[in-house]
Amino acid sequence: MSDVSSISAAINTASTQASPSSAKSGAGASGKSLPPVPAPAKPSTAVQNKEALENIRESLRSAVAQMNEYVQSTQRDLQFSYDEELSSTVVRVLDRQTKEVIRQIPDEIFLKLARNLNVNEPVQLFSSQA
Numbered sequence: 001m002s003d004v005s006s007i008s009a010a011i012n013t014a015s016t017q018a019s020p021s022s023a024k025s026g027a028g029a030s031g032k033s034l035p036p037v038p039a040p041a042k043p044s045t046a047v048q049n050k051e052a053l054e055n056i057r058e059s060l061r062s063a064v065a066q067m068n069e070y071v072q073s074t075q076r077d078l079q080f081s082y083d084e085e086l087s088s089t090v091v092r093v094l095d096r097q098t099k100e101v102i103r104q105i106p107d108e109i110f111l112k113l114a115r116n117l118n119v120n121e122p123v124q125l126f127s128s129q130a
Contacts, residue, residue, distance in 0.1 A: 076102065086114050 071078065077099075079092040090111070093103040 083111065086111065088114075 075096045077094045077096050079094055081090045081092070082088070083090055088106065088111075091105045092101050094100065095102055
């Protein structure tokens, strides 16, 4: 990025050092006006953006570490699996001692519905029996 800035600075320097008549009129050798030279990017803005991005990354790392500590303290385990038929990730929250499923995302009912879903058939959300 500094190469682009130095090239832009060299172009600006060269254009200001041109003869006073061509510099004032903005005309090139052919008599047509030259396109405006873009101003070089301010390095302070890029540095500020980089610092802000690093601050966000650090706060994200901190939040992830806090969540990991919390999960460990609750005596819960997370189990990740992949359902190839649905091309979906399934997350289960398990009790660490009994291995009982406390919560599943997406829910098992949703997974059954998605497996039984046929593109050519209408979706039946309610049973006809009451």
